[in-house]
Amino acid sequence: MDKDYKLIVVEGVDSSGKATQSAILKENLLKLGKKVESIEFPNYDSESSAVVKMYLGGEFGDDPNAVSPYAASMFFAVDRMATVNVTKKEIFTNGNIVVADRYTTSNMVHQASKIDDADKKSEFLDWLYDMEYEKLSLPKPDMVIFLDMPVENARELMAKRANKIDNSQVKDIHERNADYLQKSYDNAVFVANKYEWTTVHCAKDGKVRSIEEISEEILAKVKEIL
Numbered sequence: 001m002d003k004d005y006k007l008i009v010v011e012g013v014d015s016s017g018k019a020t021q022s023a024i025l026k027e028n029l030l031k032l033g034k035k036v037e038s039i040e041f042p043n044y045d046s047e048s049s050a051v052v053k054m055y056l057g058g059e060f061g062d063d064p065n066a067v068s069p070y071a072a073s074m075f076f077a078v079d080r081m082a083t084v085n086v087t088k089k090e091i092f093t094n095g096n097i098v099v100a101d102r103y104t105t106s107n108m109v110h111q112a113s114k115i116d117d118a119d120k121k122s123e124f125l126d127w128l129y130d131m132e133y134e135k136l137s138l139p140k141p142d143m144v145i146f147l148d149m150p151v152e153n154a155r156e157l158m159a160k161r162a163n164k165i166d167n168s169q170v171k172d173i174h175e176r177n178a179d180y181l182q183k184s185y186d187n188a189v190f191v192a193n194k195y196e197w198t199t200v201h202c203a204k205d206g207k208v209r210s211i212e213e214i215s216e217e218i219l220a221k222v223k224e225i226l
Contacts, residue, residue: 005096006137009103009223012147016202021147024215025222029097032226037091037103040101041080042164048082051075060083064180069111073128076107081136092139097226104132105144108195113180113187120169125191143225144197145218151185153203 012140022038029036042049048075052075054060060067080103084092091098107128115121132138149157154176198221202214 003139004094005092005098006142006225007092007098007100007103009100009105009141009144010147010218011102011105011144011188011197012107012149013151013154013188014181015110015154016147016149017157017211018147020211021145021215021218022099024211025145025218026099028219029099029222030214035095035096036097036099038081038099038101039088039091041083041103041106042076042216043079043083043087043210046079046083046087048079048087064110065114068113069107069124073107073111073131077104077132077136077138080132080138082164084138085196100141103141103144104128104138105191105197107132107143109186109188110192112191113183121187125194134200144190144192144195145221146192146197146199147202147214148189148192148199149208151182151183151204153206153208154173154185155181157208 008025009027010018012018019040021125022040026036026038042055052201055067055075056074064072108125110120112128115124133140140175191197200214200217200221
């Protein structure tokens with residue numbers, strides 16, 4: 001795929017503010033006169049997310065670890081491949097800035113957290129990178145913004161948030177597992193450092209920073225690559 005656009009990914013653990021900050025970033029870039037499109041993963045509006053919904057709904061087991069990181073990664077990767085190449089293909093062109101709420105990076109955050117052994121984690125991340133970017137030819141991000149939201153703050157925000165799949169208050173198998181949330185956060189910090197993502201700290205002195213303060217920092221960092 002010829003790349004005549006920029007892909008900016010907003011990533012983080014559950015309830016770190018990804019949807020909110022992705023939307024604000026898009027609006028701020030539009031105000032600067034940029035051509036901007038947005039995309040969200042998983043793509044729940046597409047049939048390509050069917051197996052993702054089954055997984056998050058607990059049909060393969062209520063414990064996230066019931067499904068290997070390799071298998072679960074494939075569920076999400078296929079949804080992305082279908083979205084990028086079919087249902088949302090038109091936005092990846094014409095000099096657009098594409099703002100993505102989650103991306104391949106979410107497999108790095110969530111699925112790699114299931115692996116404790118450092119060597120096996122590294123082996124998995126290498127496999128994942130090759131599978132998504134090489135085998136499936138998904139475009140590589142120009143920037144990944146990592147919203148570093150500590151778990152204790154994320155859980156407070158999560159309690160107020162509806163489930164994205166069906167707009168209910170029922171949490172998916174990732175969100176209702178406290179141990180998994182902590183492992184995902186610890187792993188996210190590790191992965192963000194490993195791949196040199198752009199980190200934005202969302203809490204200070206134990207309190208969540210304002211939406212405006214966070215969005216201003218994000219915009220300033222994005223401007224550096226435009």
